[in-house]
Amino acid sequence: MKIVVCVKRVGVLVDDPEFVDDDRAVDTDYLDYEPNEWDLYALEAALRLRDDAGDGEVVVVTVGDDEAEEVLVRCLAMGADRAVRIWTDDLAGADALVVAAVLADVARREQPDLVLCGAQSADAAQAATGTGLAALLAFPCVAIVTSIELAPQERTAVVHRELEGGLVEVCEVDLPAVLTIQTGIDEPRYVTLRAVQQAEDAEIELVEPDELAEPGFRVRRLLVPRSERAEMMDGPSSVAAKIVELVRGAAA
Amino acid sequence: MxxxxxxxxxxxxxxxxxxxxxxxxxxxxxxxxxxxxxxxxxxxxxxxxxxxxxxxxxxxxxxxxxxxxxxxxxxxxxxxxxxxxxxxxxxxxxxxxxxxxxxxxxxxxxxxxxxxxxxxxxxxxxxxxxxxxxxxxxxxxxxxxxxxxxxxxxxxxxxxxxxxxxxxxxxxxxFDGAAPPPSVRTRHREFVAPPAGDVDITLADVVLAIGRGVGERDNIPRFASLADTLGATLAASRPLIDAGWMPAERQVGQSGKTVKPEVYLAFGVSGAVQHLAGMKASKTIVAVNSDPDAAIFDVADYGAVADVFAVAEELEKLL
Incomplete structure (x- = not known):
């Protein structure tokens, strides 16, 4: 059982941002970074499938600059067998279709039985990379998966697809396939500092694509949306008093 | 055309x-x-x-x-x-x-x-x-x-x-020109409705929704009893369901329930898009969050940048 897991180092906005590049990109000084939550769930699912099968390999792949290696190190510390980083400077700000295309080149070479992606990334939330990747690989795809049961002999998997309102569709999919993973499938394991330190010595393969696909869109302009903010209360006691007033009003 | x-x-x-x-x-x-x-x-x-x-x-x-x-x-x-x-x-x-x-x-x-x-x-x-x-x-x-x-x-x-x-x-x-795909490799088996559970949060007039801000599982009983005292129904955002701290029937959001109570109290809920979709039609929304930039404040009518435990304590005093 060979499983490729696609992971992303996502940006978290820490303050009202400034924009650069003619207001087409966020100044990275305003971003903190962390592994994408959905991707950690995808990795956890992959590790469990590998371990239940008794053999196999989990390969983590990311598209990101050298700092994105910290996410790969985390994945290796969790138990991934191998890590690949894809990068060329033109990939900065790439959308899901561009990212899917470079991932597809690596996935094709790996010939996996299964590709797992997070259902979406926390920063761009396009929820499109996995579905696009499947199309480029000509694999079937099931999006927003909350359970995977493999039948390796039949080369199929039975998966749960989580629809709106908590309705679940149970469906069967032929392998190889791409699944996009929803949070909650299996709680990502805790990694010790020691495991991270050990993983830091692992070799990370770098793939540098020389041509990129057409993006789905181009950013014309970024802005900070104006929102009608809440009327802000001054501290715990005043908000508590407001809550009591509202709750009594609702009961009346 | x-x-x-x-x-x-x-x-x-x-x-x-x-x-x-x-x-x-x-x-x-x-x-x-x-x-x-x-x-x-x-x-x-x-x-x-x-x-x-x-x-x-x-x-x-x-x-x-x-x-x-x-x-x-x-x-x-x-x-x-x-x-x-x-x-x-x-x-x-x-x-x-x-x-x-x-x-x-x-x-x-x-x-x-x-x-x-x-x-x-x-x-x-x-x-x-x-x-x-x-x-x-x-x-x-x-x-x-x-x-x-x-x-x-x-x-x-x-x-x-x-x-x-x-x-x-x-x-x-x-349109009759829809050629089938060369092969269909995904097959529907069945739909499984979410378990009914013992409470229907969509019927509540007052909902107290808790999120990641409650910190740990051991803190949940405190908010459950606060909800009781307020006459509210306890609900939660997805991370608490994913962690197994709260049952799925209590989840507000796109993959859970859509609620429209008279009063929606969001305690320690950051306001992910999927959560907002399930509660933004509530009549009055009060949000308490320690992060002043939390997206929940964009849909709330009243907000406070405060520790949820401090607000809980004030409420316990008042009730």
Whole structure:
């Protein structure tokens, strides 16, 4: 059982941002970074499938600059067998279709039985990379998966697809396939500092694509949306008093 | 012939709400010079759904008979690619829903479409599609353009556009050119409804929703008893359900329940888009969060940047 897991180092906005590049990109000084939550769930699912099968390999792949290696190190510390980083400077700000295309080149070479992606990334939330990747690989795809049961002999998997309102569709999919993973499938394991330190010595393969696909869109302009903010209360006691007033009003 | 092609979303014999919202968005584009609004209904037996799809603002409902009644990503992608080739719409609209996520990117790649998801606004400017979407949990808005693309597929966020009314006069046609995909490798087995549980949070007048801000599982009983004292029903955002701290029946959001109580109290809930979709129609919303930038404050009527435990303590004193 060979499983490729696609992971992303996502940006978290820490303050009202400034924009650069003619207001087409966020100044990275305003971003903190962390592994994408959905991707950690995808990795956890992959590790469990590998371990239940008794053999196999989990390969983590990311598209990101050298700092994105910290996410790969985390994945290796969790138990991934191998890590690949894809990068060329033109990939900065790439959308899901561009990212899917470079991932597809690596996935094709790996010939996996299964590709797992997070259902979406926390920063761009396009929820499109996995579905696009499947199309480029000509694999079937099931999006927003909350359970995977493999039948390796039949080369199929039975998966749960989580629809709106908590309705679940149970469906069967032929392998190889791409699944996009929803949070909650299996709680990502805790990694010790020691495991991270050990993983830091692992070799990370770098793939540098020389041509990129057409993006789905181009950013014309970024802005900070104006929102009608809440009327802000001054501290715990005043908000508590407001809550009591509202709750009594609702009961009346 | 340019025009707006809308992909009707349906489940178990009924059009889903997002379909009527897509029609409103399509009508707006049509009025900006987008051409006719055509609603495509893909199903094994599309007749009844097509009739329901004759919403106000739809010029034509096109029935697209395919091999499966329910959504199948491979079948839908192949059929829509054929329909787009035949009809050559300038804009294709579908929902940013679990189904939309299942085929959107594949269709865009297959048919060579410009593509954006989770779109919250769209317009035609001098005949060119411009779309709005947000990044970084809603804190940055982006205007998107689609240079060198004749056609654009937009997946629109549900609950943004008003629903088109029923009772239109659309003509109903049939498209027979939807070739099946070379192989169908995903097979529907069954739908499993969420367990009913012992409480229906959608019936509550007052909801106390807790999120990650409650910190640990051991703190939940305190908020459960606070909810009791307030006469509120305890609910939660997804992370607490994922962690197994609260049962799924208590989940508010896109993948949980949609609630519209008189008063919605959000304690330590950051306000992910999916959560907001499930509670923003509440009559009065009060949010307590230690992060002043939390997106929940954008939908709340009253807010406080405060520690949820400090507010709980004040409430316990007052009640």
């Amino acid at each position: 340019p025009g707006v092609l809308i992909v009707a979303e349906h489940l178990q014999g009924e059009l889903r709400d997002v379909t009527a919202e897509l029609v409103s968005a399509g009508r707006q584009l049509s009025e900006q010079g987008g051409g006719r609004v055509v609603l495509a209904v893909l199903a094994r037996d599309p007749d009844a759904l097509a009739e329901a799809g004759r919403l106000d603002g739809v010029d034509e409902v096109v029935r697209v008979p395919v091999a499966e009644q329910e959504f199948n990503a491979e079948i839908v992608t192949a059929a829509l690619a054929a329909l787009i080739e035949a009809r050559e719409p300038a804009v294709v609209l579908a929902g940013f829903t679990v189904n939309g996520m299942g085929f959107g990117a594949a269709l865009a790649l297959r048919a060579g479409l410009g593509f954006a998801t989770d779109v919250v606004g769209c317009a035609l400017e001098r005949g060119q599609v411009v779309a709005l979407r947000r990044f970084y949990g809603g804190k940055v808005e982006a205007e998107l353009e689609f240079p060198q693309r004749n056609r654009v597929l937009l997946l629109l966020r549900p609950t943004i556009w008003p629903a088109a009314a029923p009772g239109g006069a659309a003509e109903v046609t049939t």
